[in-house]
Amino acid sequence: MAHLYFINPQAITKYQSLKMKPSLLLSILLFNSVAVLAQTSFKGRVTDAENNRPIPYVSIGIINKADGTVSNIEGEFKLDLIAGVNDSDTLRISSIGYQSRVFLVGELTRKFKEGALNVALLKTVTELKPVAVNAKHATVKILGYPTTSKLLGVGFGTNSIGSQGGIKLAVKQQNTNIESLSFFIIQNSFESLTFRVNVYQMTDGRPGDNILTGNVIFKVEGKQTGKITVDLTPYDIYVDKDVLIALEWIEAKPAASGTLDVAAVVFGSTYFRQASQYYWKKKGTGLGLSVKINY
Numbered sequence: 001m002a003h004l005y006f007i008n009p010q011a012i013t014k015y016q017s018l019k020m021k022p023s024l025l026l027s028i029l030l031f032n033s034v035a036v037l038a039q040t041s042f043k044g045r046v047t048d049a050e051n052n053r054p055i056p057y058v059s060i061g062i063i064n065k066a067d068g069t070v071s072n073i074e075g076e077f078k079l080d081l082i083a084g085v086n087d088s089d090t091l092r093i094s095s096i097g098y099q100s101r102v103f104l105v106g107e108l109t110r111k112f113k114e115g116a117l118n119v120a121l122l123k124t125v126t127e128l129k130p131v132a133v134n135a136k137h138a139t140v141k142i143l144g145y146p147t148t149s150k151l152l153g154v155g156f157g158t159n160s161i162g163s164q165g166g167i168k169l170a171v172k173q174q175n176t177n178i179e180s181l182s183f184f185i186i187q188n189s190f191e192s193l194t195f196r197v198n199v200y201q202m203t204d205g206r207p208g209d210n211i212l213t214g215n216v217i218f219k220v221e222g223k224q225t226g227k228i229t230v231d232l233t234p235y236d237i238y239v240d241k242d243v244l245i246a247l248e249w250i251e252a253k254p255a256a257s258g259t260l261d262v263a264a265v266v267f268g269s270t271y272f273r274q275a276s277q278y279y280w281k282k283k284g285t286g287l288g289l290s291v292k293i294n295y
Contacts (some may be wrong), residue, residue: 040081042108044117046071046093055121057196057215057250058095061162061277062105065089068162070250092156092277096215099124140179143169144245144290145265148184148227153261154270154287156249162276165287166246168202169270171239173295175216178237180292181245182229184263185220193220193260194251197230202242207271207280211243217250243273245291263288 012194024209046058054075061068062085072078079091087106094100098121111117111140144167150249154165169178181197218230252258273279 004278006065016181021216040085040109042077042079042081042112042117044119046075046077046095046121048098049120049122052120055095055098057194057217058093058121059162059276060093061091061275063090063092063102063277064279066274066278068226068277070162070248070276072229072251088211093119093121094227094277095121096210096212097123127245139173139293140294142292143204145268145286145288146290147263147265147286147288149263149265149288150186152264152266152285153186154264155264156260157258160249161251162249164198164246164248164273165262165289166198166207166244166271167242167273167287167289169239169245169291169293171242174240176239176293176295178232178239178245178291180229180232181247182227182290182292183247185225186261186263188220188223188225188260189258190223190252190254192251192253193249194218195220196248197232198246198248199237199239200246201295202244204274207244207246211239212237239261245289246271246273247287247289253279 046055046060047053048055052072055073056071056073056075058071058075058077059068060071060077060079062081065082065085067079067082067085069077069079086103087103087109089105090102091105091108092100092102101119101121108117156163178199195218197218198213199211201209201211203209212235214235216230216232216235220228247262249260252260265286265288268284269282270283270285270287272283274281
């Protein structure tokens with residue numbers, strides 16, 4: 001689960017100098033606290049229905065509950081059900097480019113008694129919208145929160161697989177191209193990290209469907225810190241309306257321990273999704289993501 005916290009005592013002084021309300025400060029600090037009690041575990045593999053090949057990095061979770069995970073590069077997954085999940089809850093398995101499948105937890109429990117789950121997904125057919133581009137008059141801008149401050153951070157731990165954090169981009173022009181995504185890593189104790197970039201259409205002020213037609217995956221190797229920039233030009237991401245651009249944590253090595261701290265800003269807002277099929281929450285602090293756009 002993503003958690004927001006101060007990683008430098010000077011940050012508290014900075015907040016106090018801004019005369020921040022005590023209740024707001026308390027809410028930020030408490031966001032780090034989570035209690036998880038595993039009851040049942042599901043293990044399985046997700047494959048392509050046409051060729052039986054594994055589908056990597058599939059989102060798996062209980063709809064609208066903070067209980068989910070992401071399959072590994074071989075399509076394999078393990079999901080520990082937390083307290084409060086019952087047989088009538090629905091588990092959804094979804095992946096970009098494939099039709100989602102849903103199961104009742106009780107149904108899966110009965111199937112699991114027969115062995116590991118093998119779930120096959122059918123591919124979807126997506127028609128791409130034609131885009132006319134005039135490079136002669138392109139305007140380039142930076143949107144988001146381009147911070148490199150080490151005073152305030154958003155932390156991810158090993159139990160955060162499947163969680164997401166993102167920021168809303170106010171899109172003013174048609175055919176706006178998202179060229180790149182940047183963020184700043186303050187601390188990183190992992191040998192290898194894997195992220196997915198997601199872009200969601202904003203609908204009635206909330207994140208809606210993912211508009212991407214393929215996975216945008218990138219890795220951070222060797223305990224790397226500092227500014228990370230992801231080139232998005234090969235993916236031809238064009239938007240006409242407000243969107244949410246998000247980082248999804250999908251794999252970490254070693255998996256047993258470690259933390260990652262990403263720079264954040266005092267003002268602004270961030271949308272968090274604690275698990276792969278959970279609902280979005282909005283927090284009043286800005287995750288330090290920024291994008292370069294042109295139109």
